[in-house]
Amino acid sequence: MKTVYVTGATGILGANVCTQLIAEGYKARASVRDMNNSDARALQEAGVEVVPGDLKDRDSLARAIEGVDGLVHSGAMLGRPGATWEEGYATNVVGTMNLLSAAWEAGNVPVVQVLTTTFFDSTRSFSEESALDLTCAFMDVYSVTKRLAYLEGEGRVREGQDIRFMVPGAIYGPSICVEKANWANTFNDRFIKAITGQMPTQLPLPMPWSTADDCAWVCIAALEKGEAGKRYVAHGSPDSTATVATVMNRACELAGVDHRIGEYTREELDSPELLEIFGPTIPLLAKRTYPEPFSTSFKTQESLGYKPTELSDGVQTMIDWLREVRAI
Numbered sequence: 001m002k003t004v005y006v007t008g009a010t011g012i013l014g015a016n017v018c019t020q021l022i023a024e025g026y027k028a029r030a031s032v033r034d035m036n037n038s039d040a041r042a043l044q045e046a047g048v049e050v051v052p053g054d055l056k057d058r059d060s061l062a063r064a065i066e067g068v069d070g071l072v073h074s075g076a077m078l079g080r081p082g083a084t085w086e087e088g089y090a091t092n093v094v095g096t097m098n099l100l101s102a103a104w105e106a107g108n109v110p111v112v113q114v115l116t117t118t119f120f121d122s123t124r125s126f127s128e129e130s131a132l133d134l135t136c137a138f139m140d141v142y143s144v145t146k147r148l149a150y151l152e153g154e155g156r157v158r159e160g161q162d163i164r165f166m167v168p169g170a171i172y173g174p175s176i177c178v179e180k181a182n183w184a185n186t187f188n189d190r191f192i193k194a195i196t197g198q199m200p201t202q203l204p205l206p207m208p209w210s211t212a213d214d215c216a217w218v219c220i221a222a223l224e225k226g227e228a229g230k231r232y233v234a235h236g237s238p239d240s241t242a243t244v245a246t247v248m249n250r251a252c253e254l255a256g257v258d259h260r261i262g263e264y265t266r267e268e269l270d271s272p273e274l275l276e277i278f279g280p281t282i283p284l285l286a287k288r289t290y291p292e293p294f295s296t297s298f299k300t301q302e303s304l305g306y307k308p309t310e311l312s313d314g315v316q317t318m319i320d321w322l323r324e325v326r327a328i
Contacts, residue, residue, distance in 0.1 A: 003027040004223065005068040007055060007099060008075030009048065010039040012188065013114065013168065015177040016216035017072050018048045024220065031064045039177035046176050055095025061102040065109065070223045073099055074114045076146065080185045081279040083141045092145035097152055100161065110162045111153075112222045115231070117167060117208075117295070118281065119147035122288055126167075126208075126295035128231045137288070140280040157229040164226040166219050169210035169235045169295075173314065174321035181212075182327055185279070191318055194248035195255045195328045201262040202244040203269065203278060205286035208235035208295045209247055211314040214306075221304040232304060233297040240311040241294040247315070254312070255319050255328070 004021050008014035009030030018028040031053025032040045044050050053060040055075055065071060077083060077091040096113070103109045118138050120130040132147070153163045172188055175181035182188045187209075193199040218234035226232060235241075242250075245263040252260060264274070266287070274283050300306045322328045 001025065001027050002069040003029055003049075003067060004070045004072060004220075005065045006030045006072045006074065008073075008114075009043055009050075010037075010177045010180045011074060012171055012173065012175045012177070012181045012186065012212045013215050013219070014072070014074040015039075015043065015175045015181070016173070016212040017074065017219050018043060019046055019176055020213075020216045020220055022047050029064065029068060031060065037179070039180050042176045042178070055098060056090050058098040058102060061098055062105065065102055065106055068106070068109060071099070071103055071109055071111045072114070072219045072223065073111055074219070076114070078142060081276070083279065085141055088141040088145040089148075092142075093148045093152070096149040100153060100156055100163065104156070104161050108160070108162050110164070110223060110228075112164050112166050112219050112226070113150070113153045114219070115150050115165050115167045116142070116146045117169075118143040118285065119150070122290060125291045125293050126233070126235075128233050128297070128299040138281065138284050140284060142281050154229070162228045164222045164228060165231040166215070166222055167231060167233045167235075168215040169208035169240070171210055171212050171215055173212035173318055175212060178325050178327075182325075188318070188322075190244060190248060191251055191315075192322060192327050194251055194261055195257055195319070195322070197257070197259050199248060199261050200277070201264055202248070203274070203282055203286040204243055204245075204263050204266060205282060206241055206243055206290055206294055209240045209242065209311060209314070210234050210236045211309045211317070214309050214314075218300060218304065218306055221306065225304055232300045232306075233295065234300070234306070235295045235297045235308065236314065237308045237310050238293060240308065240314070242311070247311070250312070251315050251319060254316055
């Protein structure tokens, strides 16, 4: 039985990677900083081997990956309100360097490194071959530190390290780690607030919505069938690119509630109040003009056999699960 080590395992993507690995006959191993919280216990109950570890502690990573056959690096500090440069650099950049170094020293163990779209050229439809944004339009903590982490990985590929890259969309969906999956300002939290009538007016930002299940599938497929240096895109079906208000209003409709979500105009995006509500990354993204289609994942579909979930199917599954865990 092969063993795969997963960072960020209590996050929505990492948790789904772990459960899919186990379902497919792998052994999943993960590090957590707090071995006693509810999400760590949920991983253990699902059959994940949970060990102490931290991306900022290189020695703990070396111990954690001993004997593994592959790694999925989904751990990161996200671009939410309160994000600091110190924490972003320590986690997203140094943490990635620590993990990739440990993987190399363990015998060049294959790594799937999870990226984001925000540091790629947004003037053309995003794809597996998209160029970097050479203007560095987004200088927020998340975009900059994830870009630096990608450049670190890309440089190591040129030196012979086996690193494949996966780009998710706006990830939502069920998770065994309920607490973290539904944290404030997660995409799951947006569904909860929308359906329960607590969601304020939203920004007019198109996003490629992706189910956590789809993203986890692409991570594992990239590990099994991918190539070093290649990017794989886990974006949803063509109908899955939409603004938060559009998707949440669809969720409200499917959930059978009457209220609907409003959307700010582009003229309102410079308001300091919006930075406090949404953090530094999202308002910047909302100011941009985006191509049609926003993104494609044709090469990933062809090379890995990826079949993205339709938006309505993903949203209905989301609603059913939120009811199951009594979040709505």
